[in-house]
Amino acid sequence: xxxxxxxxxxxxxxxxxxxxxxxxxxxxxxxxxxxxxxxxxxxxxxxxxxxxxxxxxxxxxxxxxxxxxxxxxxxxxxxxxxxxxxxxxxxxxxxxxxxxxxxxxxxxxxxxxxxxxxxxxxxxxxxxxxxxxxxxxxxxxxxxxxxxxxxxxxxxxxxxxxxxxxxxxxxxxxxxxxxxxxxxxxxxxxxxxxxxxxxxxxxxxxxxxxxxxxxxxxxxxxxxxxxxxxxxxxxxxxxxxxxxxxxxxxxxxxxxxxxxxxxxxxxxxxxxxxxxxxxxxxxxxxxxxxxxxxxxxxxxxxxxxxxxxxxxxxxxxxxxxxxxxx
Ligand code: PAF
Numbered sequence: 598x599x600x601x602x603x604x605x606x607x608x609x610x611x612x613x614x615x616x617x618x619x620x621x622x623x624x625x626x627x628x629x630x631x632x633x634x635x636x637x638x639x640x641x642x643x644x645x646x647x648x649x650x651x652x653x654x655x656x657x658x659x660x661x662x663x664x665x666x667x668x669x670x671x672x673x674x675x676x677x678x679x680x681x682x683x684x685x686x687x688x689x690x691x692x693x694x695x696x697x698x699x700x701x702x703x704x705x706x707x708x709x710x711x712x713x714x715x716x717x718x719x720x721x722x723x724x725x726x727x728x729x730x731x732x733x734x735x736x737x738x739x740x741x742x743x744x745x746x747x748x749x750x751x752x753x754x755x756x757x758x759x760x761x762x763x764x765x766x767x768x769x770x771x772x773x774x775x776x777x778x779x780x781x782x783x784x785x786x787x788x789x790x791x792x793x794x795x796x797x798x799x800x801x802x803x804x805x806x807x808x809x810x811x812x813x814x815x816x817x818x819x820x821x822x823x824x825x826x827x828x829x830x831x832x833x834x835x836x837x838x839x840x841x842x843x844x845x846x847x848x849x850x851x852x853x854x855x856x857x858x859x860x861x862x863x864x865x866x867x868x869x870x871x872x873x874x875x876x877x878x879x880x881x882x883x884x885x886x887x888x889x890x891x892x893x894x895x896x897x898x899x900x901x902x903x904x905x906x907x908x909x910x911x912x913x914x915x916x917x918x919x920x921x922x923x
Contacts, residue, residue, distance in 0.1 A: 598676070598680045598684055598685060598686065598687060599685070599686045599687070600676065600686070600687050600689060601686055601687070601688050601689070602688075602690060602691060603690075604690060604693075604772045607649075607686075607688045607690075607772050607773055608772055608773075608774060610649070610686055611649070611773050611774045611775070612774065614646070614647050615774065615776075619645075619646035619647050620644075620645040620646045620647075620776045620777065621645055621646070621647055621648075621649065621773070621774065621775045621776055621777075622641035622642070622644055622645035622647070622648045622649070622775055622776065622777040622778065622779065623641070623649050623650075623651065623769065623770070623773045623775035623777070623778045623779075624637045624638050624641045624650045624651070624778070624779050625650075625651045625653075625765075625766055625769050625778065625780070626650060626651060626652055626653075627652070627653065627654045627655060627668065628653075628654065628670055628671065628675050629668075629669040629670060629671050629675070629820050630671075630674070630675045630679070631818055631819075631820055632810060632818055633781060633783060633809075633810040633818035633819065634781075635678060635682060636781075636808075636810050637779045637780070637781055637807045638650055638679065638682050638684060638779075639682065640779050640805065640807040641777065641778075641779040641805075642682065642683060644777045644805065645775075645776060645777050647685040647686070648684050648685055648686075649684070649685065649686040649687065649688055649773055649775070650679055650684050650686075650687050650688070651687070651688040651690075651769050651773065652672070652675055652687060652688070652689045653688075653689065653690055653693055653765065653769075654668050654670065655693070655694060655762070655765040656694060656695070656696040656712065656761075657694045657737075657740075657757075657760075657761030657762075657764055657765055658757070658758050658759075658761030658762050659711075659757075659761070660755065660757050663755075665711060669820065669823075672689075675687075688769075688772070688773060690772075691712065692712045693765060693768055693769075694737050694761075694765050694768065695710050695711070695712055695735070695736045695737050696710065696711045696736060696737070697710060739764070740760045740761075740763075740764045741760065741763040741764045741767045741794055741798070742759070742760045742763060743759065743763060743790045743793040743794055743797070745887070746759075746786070746789055746887070746888055747759035747760065747763075747786075747790055749881075749888070749890075750786050750879060750881065750883075750888065750903055750905070751786050751905060751914070752786075753878070754878055754905075754912075759786070759787065759790050762790065762791070763790055763791065763794050766778075766791055766794070767794060767798070767800075770795075770800050770802055775802055776801075776802065777802065777803045777805060778791075778802050778803070778804050778805070779804075779805045779807050780805070780806060780807070781806070781807050781809065781810075782806045782807060782808055782809045782916070782918075783809040783810070783818070783819065783914060783915075783916075784914065785888075785901060785903055785914075785916045786888060786903070788804070788806045789886065789888055791804055792804045792806075809916065811837065814834060815834055815837035815838065816830070816833060816834060816836075816837060817836075817837060817913070817914065817915040819913065819914070821911050821912070821913065822911075822913075824909075824911045825908060825911050826909060828874075829908035829909045832873040832874050832875065833873070833875065833906075833908045833913055834873075835869045835873035835875060836866075836870055836875070836904050836906055836913060836915045837915055838869065839865065839869045839870065839880075839904075840866065840904065840915060840916070840917040841917070842862075842865070842866075843862050843863075843865075843866065843917065843919065844902075844917045844918075844919055846862060847894060847919040847920055848920075850896070851896060852896055853893065853894050853895040853897070853898065854893065854894040855893055856892045856893050859882060859891075859892065859893060859894055860892075863880050863881075863902075866880045866902070866904065867880050870904070870906045873908075874908065875906040875908050876906060876907040876908075877904075877905075877906045878905035878906055878907065878912065879903065879904070879905050880903075880904050881902070881903050882900050882901070882902045882903075882919070883900060883902075883903060884901075885899050885900060885901045885918065885923035888901075888903075894919065894920065897920065898920055899918070899921050899922070899923050900918075900919045900920060901916055901917065901918050901919060902916060902917050902919060903915075903916045904916060
């Protein structure tokens, strides 16, 4: 397994494999890998000849008040897990996207910039910072946005998030040049944003949504679960329980769900989470592709119910596709 930190070397690796007739898959991650990530990697390995996993804690998707600086990292553990799975390359860039933190235009002052590795001064080229040309120090300022899809749901509380994701994912696509990229359905809005960017900007990449992985008791797998207290961990099951009730109701209802029934079902999920001590951010039933909210579910219609809720200070996401997959 090759560990690559330089963008040009990454591109050369990918181009060499493609030139030899091998298909390349990419799994973008921010590291601290759990079983959910590893299921994406397995999916990618099954769909390509060679697989690259990127590990990059992306400053562009964190607001200044969020936990970028303390985001958990476990480089050695991640590399070991990926090697065991038979991943062919890991791309670990240092300064893929440099975000200007202060309001002022920066003149290369490192204090004003957030990079992937706050403790590190190495630029993307891995050359000593003193020898790097001035432009490698300047903050990036170009963003990719999916105008409609990134409105609502998670954007209500994290308005900066999806443009940060879409921008860095576009860069990863340009650098890694994969044929296939795998994203988890756990981050449903993210998956749809990336698919829309790929469609709208004509990236020749098949973006695959891999099924959401659950713990045996139903909790959706997430790096954040580790931060739940034992009580919150137990109470948070109200989310997956509520979603399962709705999913079963849709599956067994031959006449679909009218406006009032669907509204009641959504209210039930909200109440279940609140009574378990959670703070609901949203519970919404939406079209699977556009994520526009739907008010009714005619028989045979497909939709997705998306939930975000906080238990303690841990914000959890979960969702259930209703009536099958789009
Ligand atoms: O889902 C994630 O871990 C991140 O949002 C991603 C896709 C790696 C982009 O930074």
